[in-house]
Amino acid sequence: MDENKAVQYLDSLIGRTLRVHATDTRIFVGTFKCTDAARNIILASTYEYRFPSPSAVRDAATGTEDPAAASAVDAQNIKVNMTSRFIGLVVVPGQHITKIELEETPRQIRAREALKK
Template identity: 30%
Template structure:
């Protein structure tokens, strides 16, 4: 029984660290790459146990954002991205740099 308690404490600690990391991402500009090749950029508002993500002020890009090519985004606004369609999530540093100059 004592071994089970130790494992639970480790699991609780991991969950707590995960919650802190998620909390630090709230209201930051996030870039989400999807299984169909689209990239969504918006403000991270929340997630759930199924890893669905809600982005506010979301823009959709059809081509990968690489190089100096500027693609005109499609404005989505508030968007829910199903967790099973997400390939990767990262903080969008290009949006952070743009907002520093404004």
């Protein structure tokens, strides 16, 4: 992709919701505001998501009242929610970004499909 097309593509993302994955496994979901030559990304109205800690998973696994079920933890699947918090405006350093995803709502997908027709 040449430089002009790259700039146009980045311009088209301004104001859209991005999901940015970091090297420490955190995920930031917010409105894309800008980037720079060092690949730093600024997001507004951002939520940070973290995977549950090993102790939270262990607590969920042993939180059953049935001792027989607690001993069979390895045989079952445990579901534990990610933790989240609102952090507002954030700069994600480019060196710590592992993946960027464009988050589209069902309404945005329908609008995009309608334009193709």
